Amino acid sequence: MVCTGNICRSPVMERLLVARLRERLSADDAARFEVGSAGTWAMVGEAMSPEAVQTLVRLGGDAAGFVGRDLTVELIDADLVLTATREHRGHVVSEVPRAASRTLTLLEFARLLGPVTPAEIAQTAPSGDPVDRMRAIAAAAFANRGLVPITDPADDDIADPYRRDRAAYERAAADIDAALTVLLDLLFAR
Numbered sequence: 001m002v003c004t005g006n007i008c009r010s011p012v013m014e015r016l017l018v019a020r021l022r023e024r025l026s027a028d029d030a031a032r033f034e035v036g037s038a039g040t041w042a043m044v045g046e047a048m049s050p051e052a053v054q055t056l057v058r059l060g061g062d063a064a065g066f067v068g069r070d071l072t073v074e075l076i077d078a079d080l081v082l083t084a085t086r087e088h089r090g091h092v093v094s095e096v097p098r099a100a101s102r103t104l105t106l107l108e109f110a111r112l113l114g115p116v117t118p119a120e121i122a123q124t125a126p127s128g129d130p131v132d133r134m135r136a137i138a139a140a141a142f143a144n145r146g147l148v149p150i151t152d153p154a155d156d157d158i159a160d161p162y163r164r165d166r167a168a169y170e171r172a173a174a175d176i177d178a179a180l181t182v183l184l185d186l187l188f189a190r
Contacts, residue, residue: 001106002092003084006039006068008052008162008169010084013037013106013176015061020184023060029130034078038071040091051166055173071095080138082106085157104141108156110179112141112148118189130187137186 001017003010014037021030046068048056053063076096081103083089089108093100104112116137122128124136150156158175161168 001035001037001082001084002040002071002088003037003158004039004041004088004160005046005162006037006042006044006070007046007049009158009160009172009176010037010039011048011063011066011068012052012056012059012061012173013082013084013180015056015063015066016059016173016176017180019059019061020180024184024188025130032131033134036075036078038069038075040071040088042070043068044070049162049169051161051169052173054166055169059173059177076103078102079135082109084160086153087157101142102138105156105158106179107158107175109141110182111150111156112144113137113182113186114148115144116140116186118186121186121189128190133187137183 001010001013003013014035018030018035021033021035047053048063048066056063071092073096076092076099079102081092081099083092083103083105086105089103089105092103120140121133121136124139125132158172159168161172
């Protein structure tokens, strides 16, 4: 998960996804997912902003032990890179061009999953293994690139709440939660 400072959006994305996986999977299966975050201009070593922590906790996530870190080539080598904005996606791809085939904004990812059905995922990952299902979900999203219309490309961006009012943090968290729900509904559908 990638944003700018790695103290607001991407840590909420990271920690909320981890919380949702832990809610629905065994501890062993949840541990098979390595979820992390970083920033393109990270506030290295800093804790999450207090407003981000409040929204994360309200949604069931845990901010304990979080510290901001820089985005590195090693982190970009993840199976899937989800960013807060198109600008962040562009940064990732400019750093590691081969990452274009596995990098989307989180909202773009959810949009591309809109037409995907649980039956399609079950067909691609018949074992029901959650990691196999996640790979099938990612493949389905990437297969829909260019096929799912969007009115305004800015709709794929999560607005930066940093140094803004509490409502801005709530809006960003709501966007993150809604996008993750699309992913998780497919992951856990039977």
